[in-house]
Amino acid sequence: MLQPDRETRAEWTKTVTAFVEEFIEGLEAAPASATGTALLPPPPAETPGELADLLDRFADAASQAVETAGPRYLAYFPAGGLYSSVLAEFAAQATNRYTGVASTAPALVALEHSVIRWFCTEFGLPAGSGGIFTTGASLATLSAVHTARQDRLGKHDPNGTIYVTPHTHHCVAKAAHITGFAPERIRTVPTDAHLRMDVAAAHAMIADDRARGLRPFLIIGTAGATSTGIVDPLDAIAALAQRESLWFHADGAYGGAFQLTARGKSILNGIQRADSIAWDPHKSLFLPYGTGVLLVRDEARLRAAHVADGDYLQDLDHGTGVPDYADLGPELTREFRGLRVWLPLHLHGVKAFRDALDEKHDLADHLRTELAKIETIELLPSGLTVVVFRSANSEQLLKAVNDSGRFFLSSTRLGGEFTLRVCILSHRTHREHVDEFVELIRRLSAPPAK
C-alpha cells in the first residue's frame, strides 16, 4: 500500500497540482491576512484516507494565515515561493539522492557546488572560497561564528569578544550563546547618524577590550539590516578586521542578493573582503523557505571547523573532487538543496533575477518618494527595499492597514520608538500594488473630515 501504482500516482499528482493552480491563481485577490485559531486535528487513523479530503483540510488550514506568498505581503521579508523552485523540489525529493557525502551522487553534488562556485564569483571571493547551502541564515551564522572561533581563538576561550551594532540580527547573539559566549562578550558598537556602524568607535572598543585582557576575534557587518535595510560600511569594517586580525562576517541574509545588481554591488562594496557571508535565497532570490547559504573566503577553514568521521563511513570515497557537505556543516544527512536553486537560475536565466531585484529596488525608491509627499508621514533612514516611517499615531495606522485586509505590514523600533516598516521583496509585487498601498496610506492618514 505504500507503493501506489502508476494510475494512482497520476491521480494524486493531478489532485495536488489542481489545488496548487487554484492557489496561485487566487493570490492576486486573496486577503492579505486571515489568521484563524490553532486547532489540533485528530490523530491519523489505521485505515487509508482520501487524498482530496485530506488536501481540503490542508487547504483550509493554509488559508487561515498571513498571505506570505501574495503580492501585498510587505511585512518582515516577503518571499513568494518561486514556482520553478517548487517543481525542482518535487523532482529532487522524488529522486531522493544522498548528498551528505559526494561519492553517493557526485554529479548532483557537482551541480549544487556549481551554484556555490557561481555565488563565490558574484561576491568576488577568491580561488579557494566555497560554502554550503543551509536551512537559513541563522544556521549559516551559527557555522560562521563557530568557524571564526576555531580559526581565531584556536579553541574555546570565554574571553573571546564579538562586535555588533544595535541593528545586528539576533541570530548572532543566538549563535554566540550556543557556541558558549556570555552575553557581555557581545559588544555593541554605536552607529552614526545614518544608523551604520561607527567604525572608529569599534576600533576604540577593540583596543579597550584588549587592554582589559579580552580577545576580540569577530566583527559582524550587516549588509541590509532587518529593521531598516541599511548597509554597514563594509569596506571600512573589512579594513579594521584586517588590521586587528578579526574574522569579518557579513550578514547579508536579506541584502546579500543585491550583489547580483550593479547598484547593489556598489552599495555592498567591501563584502568581497569578508571571511564569511551568510545570505538567504529564501528571502531575496524569491525561493520557498528553507534555503540559506554560507559562503567562506577559505573553504579549508570551514572544513577544519566541522570535519568529523565515523567507522561506518569507511566505504566512502573522499576523492570525488567536490566537497563532502557533511564536512562543511553540522548536518550529515541533508536535503539535496541544490536543485531548488540551480533549476530556477538556469530556467529563467540570471538576468531575470537581476531585473527583478532592480525592479524591487526601484519600487522602494518610488514608495519613499510618494510617502514623502504625505504631510503626516515622517520617513526615517532606510536602504535597499526596506522603507520605514511614522505617523501621528503609528500603532493605529499599522492596525488600520492590516485590518483593511489588502496589505500586511509589520513594525519595528528605532531609537526605542515604534516605527512602521515596509519591505518590497516578493516577485509578485509590482508597481500597481505599491501605488494601491500609497493610496491606502494617504486615505488612512488624512485628518478626519469635520
Ligand SMILES: *Cc1c(COP(=O)(O)O)cnc(C)c1O
Ligand atoms: C532574516 C535575517 C536573518 C535570519 O535568517 P533566517 O533565514 O530567518 O534564519 C539573519 N540576519 C538578517 C540580517 C536577517 O534579515
